[in-house]
Amino acid sequence: MIQFGVIARNFSSSSAVQSAIKNVTVIGGGLMGSGIAQVSAQAGQNVILVDLSSDVLAKSQKSIGNNLGRVAKKIYKDNPKEGEKFVSESMARIKTATDPVSASQGADLVVEAIVENMDIKHQLFKKLDAAAPNHTIFASNTSSLSINEIAAAVKRKDKFGGLHFFNPVPVMRLLEVVKGAETSTATYETMMAWGKGVGKTCITCKDTPGFVVNRLLVPYIAEAIRLFERGDASARDIDIAMKLGAGYPMGPLELADYVGLDTNKFILDGWHKKYPQETLFNPIPLLNKLVSEGKLGVKTGEGFYKYEKK
Numbered sequence: 001m002i003q004f005g006v007i008a009r010n011f012s013s014s015s016a017v018q019s020a021i022k023n024v025t026v027i028g029g030g031l032m033g034s035g036i037a038q039v040s041a042q043a044g045q046n047v048i049l050v051d052l053s054s055d056v057l058a059k060s061q062k063s064i065g066n067n068l069g070r071v072a073k074k075i076y077k078d079n080p081k082e083g084e085k086f087v088s089e090s091m092a093r094i095k096t097a098t099d100p101v102s103a104s105q106g107a108d109l110v111v112e113a114i115v116e117n118m119d120i121k122h123q124l125f126k127k128l129d130a131a132a133p134n135h136t137i138f139a140s141n142t143s144s145l146s147i148n149e150i151a152a153a154v155k156r157k158d159k160f161g162g163l164h165f166f167n168p169v170p171v172m173r174l175l176e177v178v179k180g181a182e183t184s185t186a187t188y189e190t191m192m193a194w195g196k197g198v199g200k201t202c203i204t205c206k207d208t209p210g211f212v213v214n215r216l217l218v219p220y221i222a223e224a225i226r227l228f229e230r231g232d233a234s235a236r237d238i239d240i241a242m243k244l245g246a247g248y249p250m251g252p253l254e255l256a257d258y259v260g261l262d263t264n265k266f267i268l269d270g271w272h273k274k275y276p277q278e279t280l281f282n283p284i285p286l287l288n289k290l291v292s293e294g295k296l297g298v299k300t301g302e303g304f305y306k307y308e309k310k
């Protein structure tokens with residue numbers, strides 16, 4: 001259970017965003033982008049949320065509104081009127097767009113949260129680099145790709161870094177802030193201040209595959225899928241085992257569904273390509289089969305488990 005204090009503390013520190021960043025463009029309005037837009041707006045930032053699909057944007061705005069309502073219920077439980085004001089003011093700070101270039105022209109920070117694919121991230125950042133103001137910082141929310149390799153697509157390598165949020169963004173208190181080889185100290189410090197300002201506890205690490213959390217988490221989830229694939233235990237028992245035996249809030253297979261089986265696959269495929277000798281990163285036939293069948297987990301209504309459509 002997430003204690004009230006945690007959410008309130010996040011909010012109180014987030015309401016004093018003192019960094020040089022006021023206007024944030026979030027590109028990718030899916031699971032992560034919508035959460036990043038939410039925490040930025042509730043911290044007083046002006047946000048433009050961009051996606052290729054206006055259907056996705058409409059769905060994301062709805063889920064942001066619902067999630068802001070959950071946050072408001074906790075922070076303003078004794079003052080529902082204030083809670084309604086908090087939600088409406090936060091929502092008013094979020095605009096949506098389908099054109100990333102025009103949406104980045106007034107940005108102090110662009111956070112990319114599109115599909116985990118290097119080529120597509122390169123195409124996007126190359127386009128933005130030519131259009132966004134010189135002072136704009138670019139950051140990727142990538143789970144597993146190299147910040148240095150993504151930054152190869154832009155000239156502003158001194159103003160490029162990693163801002164790796166965790167799902168669900170409004171609840172998970174960690175933010176991994178990653179410096180690339182050419183990220184300037186000023187950019188790094190601005191990203192750290194902004195991360196704190198939107199209510200996160202920031203840690204930092206080198207530009208190493210999976211940074212800290214995913215380097216430990218993704219192989220763990222992969223091993224759980226292999227355990228299930230071999231028939232050593234049921235999905236339910238594997239998840240119960242890790243919740244009751246290791247104190248995790250979610251078991252590995254329900255977490256894989258929550259993160260997205262496509263994202264898990266993208267990460268493993270990328271690491272397998274880079275480190276073919278590392279067996280922990282080997283492709284998993286069952287994971288590949290589920291993804292090929294469009295069973296991506298919570299976001300499509302079925303993965304290892306079935307979910308009722310929201």
Ligand SMILES: C[C@H](O)CC(=O)SCCNC(=O)CCNC(=O)[C@H](O)C(C)(C)COP(=O)(O)OP(=O)(O)OC[C@H]1O[C@@H](n2cnc3c(N)ncnc32)[C@H](O)[C@@H]1OP(=O)(O)O
Nearest residue numbers: 001002067070071143165166167168170171214249250259
């Ligand atoms: C792969 C990537 O690169 C990296 C990653 O992101 S790896 C994934 C990291 N994330 C995790 O490991 C998540 C682990 N799971 C959890 O922490 C918890 O199961 C969970 C927070 C998702 C849900 O918590 P749980 O107690 O089971 O359910 P639930 O009651 O729905 O939510 C708990 C609280 O969080 C709040 N909450 C949940 N989701 C929320 C959201 N999206 N927005 C706002 N609030 C939310 C709920 O309001 C609830 O608060 P309340 O009880 O005070 O009302």
Ligand SMILES: NC(=O)c1ccc[n+]([C@@H]2O[C@H](COP(=O)([O-])OP(=O)(O)OC[C@H]3O[C@@H](n4cnc5c(N)ncnc54)[C@H](O)[C@@H]3O)[C@@H](O)[C@H]2O)c1
Nearest residue numbers: 028029030031032051052113114115116141142143167259
């Ligand atoms: N899912 C997680 O738990 C999680 C956690 C941390 C980081 N990440 C990373 O965040 C990124 C997004 O993951 P997600 O789970 O939100 O994916 P998602 O599939 O939910 O959302 C991605 C969104 O990007 C949009 N998109 C794709 N190409 C685009 C483009 N060129 N321009 C604009 N929009 C585009 C898609 O329409 C989609 O709505 C990935 O790099 C992923 O590795 C994911």
